[in-house]
Amino acid sequence: MLSIQKLKPIRKLPKTGDIFCYKTSDGLFRFGKVVKDDAVVGPFRNSLLIYLYSTPSKNKDLIPPLSKKELLFAPIFVDASMWRKGFFQQVKNEPLAQKEVFLKHCFQHRLSKKFFDEYSKELPRRIEPVGDFALHFDQSMCNQILSALNRT
Known part of the structure; x- marks a missing residue:
């Protein structure tokens, strides 16, 4: 069973365009x-919206x-805790293409089942x-990461 290994913790706040890595066992x-580094999740401002990719590499510099x-x-x-605790480590920053x-992000509230965008604005319908x-x-x-990796 996989686990996530700690890398070097960092204090610098992640920003839009950062590419980061994590290492598994x-x-x-x-x-x-x-x-996005300015997402809003209910009362939480300046939250981070991230994408995680499944393709692995043997070297963090070979993205x-x-x-x-x-x-x-x-x-x-x-939030930034994954970086502060050393689970995520920035590799580089590049502009997003x-x-x-x-084009649109969609998130479903667990209780109300309503749909929202990354700025907590309600959406009229589901968008995949x-x-x-x-x-x-x-x-x-x-x-969540380990659960997804262990399914693949």
């Missing part, structure tokens, strides 16, 4: 991208193509892919 690196088709799961909201980002309208902290984020 199989020795492989996987990558993610900060798509595979990061395509929306290779998402590990739907876009997700996180329009083709790399969904649908993420969870919740802010994920380090432990829930690790659990």
Whole structure:
């Protein structure tokens, strides 16, 4: 069973365009991208909207193509705890290309079942892919990543 290994903790806040990695116990690196650093999840302002990709690499400096088709799961909201605790590590920053980002993001509230965008504005309908309208902290984020990786 996989686990996520800690890398070097950082204090610098992640920003839009950051490409980051995390390392799993199989020795492989996987990558993610900060798509928004100003997302709003209910009362939580300046949340991070990230994409996590399934394609692994043996070296954190050899980043595979990061395509929306290779998402590990739907876009997700996180805080900076994954970086502060060393689970995520920035690799580089590059401008986001329009083709790399969904035109619309959609998240479903667990209780009300309503749909919202990344700024907590209610949407009239579901738009795929649908993420969870919740802010994920380090432990829930690790659990979600490992659950997805163990399914593949």
